[in-house]
Amino acid sequence: MRDKQLIERAFEAAEKAWAPYSGFRVGAAVLLEDGTVVCGNNQENRAYPLGSCAERVAVNYARAAYPALPIVAVAIVSPDSEVPVSPCGGCREVLMEAVRAQAGRDIKVIMADRTGTTVREAMATELLPWAFEFHGK
Ligand code: THU
Numbered sequence: 784m785r786d787k788q789l790i791e792r793a794f795e796a797a798e799k800a801w802a803p804y805s806g807f808r809v810g811a812a813v814l815l816e817d818g819t820v821v822c823g824n825n826q827e828n829r830a831y832p833l834g835s836c837a838e839r840v841a842v843n844y845a846r847a848a849y850p851a852l853p854i855v856a857v858a859i860v861s862p863d864s865e866v867p868v869s870p871c872g873g874c875r876e877v878l879m880e881a882v883r884a885q886a887g888r889d890i891k892v893i894m895a896d897r898t899g900t901t902v903r904e905a906m907a908t909e910l911l912p913w914a915f916e917f918h919g920k
Contacts, residue, residue, distance in 0.1 A: 784814055786902070789858040790895050792820050793837075797862055800824035800837065809837035809861045809868060813845045815852040821845040838874045842881055853885040858893040867894035867903040875911040882907050 789812045797810025802825050809825045823841030827834035838859050845854055857878070859868045870878065870892065878890055890907040908914075 784818060784820070786856075786858065786893050786904075787899075789814055789820065789856060789893060790860055790899050790902070792822055793858040793860040793895070794862065794899060796822035796824045796837070796841070797860060801826045803827065804829070804831065804834075807861060807863045809859065809864075811837040811841035811860075812858045813841045813854055814856040814858075815845060815849055816855055817852055819849065819852065821848065836871060836874050838870050839877050842874075842877055846881060846884070850884075853888050854881050854890050856891040856893060858895065860895040860897075860899065862897050864897050867896050867901055869894055869903075870910065872911075875907070876915060878907040879911050879914040 792812035793810040797808045800808035802808045804827050811823045813821045821841055821844050823837050823844055825837045838857055861868045882890055892905050892907055894903045
């Protein structure tokens with residue numbers, strides 16, 4: 784699947800976002816190795832810190848439903864953003880957990896603005912240098 788198609792799926796998901804508090808709708812589309820696409824959007828809560836970002840919803844959904852299928856790419860978009868949507872620090876950790884779960888295979892992160900034409904790309908490992916590592920018991 785081409786980046787443009789994945790971005791399109793993310794925009795569709797953003798339309799179903801629950802973002803009444805920020806008014807900032809985000810959609811994410813996760814591409815799995817077999818071509819399956821899993822989508823998510825931000826889910827806010829009136830107790831603000833309980834809200835979830837779109838990419839976290841989508842990645843966790845993919846990991847829950849298809850644990851054996853590696854994630855190849857994730858597109859993150861917002862119809863409300865003038866700049867490409869860059870995943871927050873917490874979501875970068877969540878992406879890195881998926882990278883580890885698939886034996887270090889990196890994930891392409893595609894970020895787009897409201898037009899879907901200003902696009903940035905980076906690998907998950909590039910987005911989180913010095914990611915948290917757990918070497919305890
Ligand atoms: N948000 C995402 O869903 N993904 C991001 O990468 C950045 C922020 C959401 C969280 C919140 O619902 C809204 O955007 C405003 O921060």
